[in-house]
Every structure is written in structure tokens, then in C-alpha cells.
Amino acid sequence: MSAKPNPAGYLPELALGIPELDDQYQALFDMLGRIDAVSPDMYRQLDDDETDEMLDIMNDLKDSAMQHFSFEENLMDEADYPGLDDQQDAHERFLDDLTRVEAELMNGTSVPLVKIHGFLADWFDEHIREKDLHFAKFRKESAK
Numbered sequence: 011m012s013a014k015p016n017p018a019g020y021l022p023e024l025a026l027g028i029p030e031l032d033d034q035y036q037a038l039f040d041m042l043g044r045i046d047a048v049s050p051d052m053y054r055q056l057d058d059d060e061t062d063e064m065l066d067i068m069n070d071l072k073d074s075a076m077q078h079f080s081f082e083e084n085l086m087d088e089a090d091y092p093g094l095d096d097q098q099d100a101h102e103r104f105l106d107d108l109t110r111v112e113a114e115l116m117n118g119t120s121v122p123l124v125k126i127h128g129f130l131a132d133w134f135d136e137h138i139r140e141k142d143l144h145f146a147k148f149r150k151e152s153a154k
């Protein structure tokens with residue numbers, strides 16, 4: 011289990027009922043909490059130290075997301091889930107987006123934290139609702 015039982019933005023209805031995946035998602039939402047702590051003002055441009063801290067968080071987030079995606083894709087593969095390709099595409103697009111945000115942070119054209127946080131929180135929320143819950147249901151039904 012992750013350190014905090016209820017990370018900000020992680021809602022009970024996002025639980026997939028697959029403990030490893032739920033723990034991984036809670037840890038990812040925990041990282042969004044680290045973004046909030048980078049600057050007292052989420053709306054302004056970051057200074058150099060804040061940018062460095064943000065790059066560290068993005069790096070951790072990318073590592074955790076990659077581990078989570080490969081674990082999840084393995085489960086889908088084992089279950090012969092027909093939506094695997096679609097999920098792989100979505101995961102890849104997300105990792106590309108993270109790389110783009112990192113590049114923006116590095117070249118100083120970064121958008122404020124509130125936008126980065128919003129993008130990430132919305133992506134996880136929508137991805138779970140629109141794709142992962144679908145898989146969780148499929149897996150449960152095919153296990154019967």
C-alpha cells in the first residue's frame with residue numbers, strides 16, 4: 011500500500027479491484043501531491059530551483075508510469091484482453107506527453123504548475139474511467 015491512504019484526487023470509484031494496479035495508481039496520485047508542494051503559487055512561472063525539483067518529480071513520475079503500464083499490459087496480455095492495443099497506444103501517447111512537458115520545463119517555456127497538475131490528474135482520472143475499469147470488468151468476468 012502507498013504511504014497515504016487517500017491521495018488527493020484519487021477517488022474510491024477509481025478502484026479497479028486489482029490490488030497491485032490500485033496501489034500503483036495511488037502512488038501516482040501521491041506524486042501529484044509532490045507537484046503541489048513545489049511552489050506556493052501554482053499559477054506563476056517557476057524559478058530555476060523549482061524547475062529542477064519539478065524535473066525530478068517528472069522523472070519519478072515517468073519511471074513509475076512506465077512500470078505501471080508494463081505491469082498492466084502484462085495482465086491484459088495474460089487475460090487475452092482485446093483492448094490491449096488501444097491501451098498500449100494510450101500509454102505511449104501519455105509518455106510522449108510527459109516528455110513534451112519535460113522539454114518545456116527544460117527550455118523555460120513551461121506552463122504553470124496548475125496546468126501540469128491538471129493535465130496529469132485529468133489524464134489518470136479519464137484513463138481509469140474510460141479504459142482501465144473496462145479491463146477490470148473484462149478480467150473479472152472472464153475469471154468466472
Ligand SMILES: [Fe+2]
Nearest residue numbers: 082097141142
Ligand atoms: Fe491503462
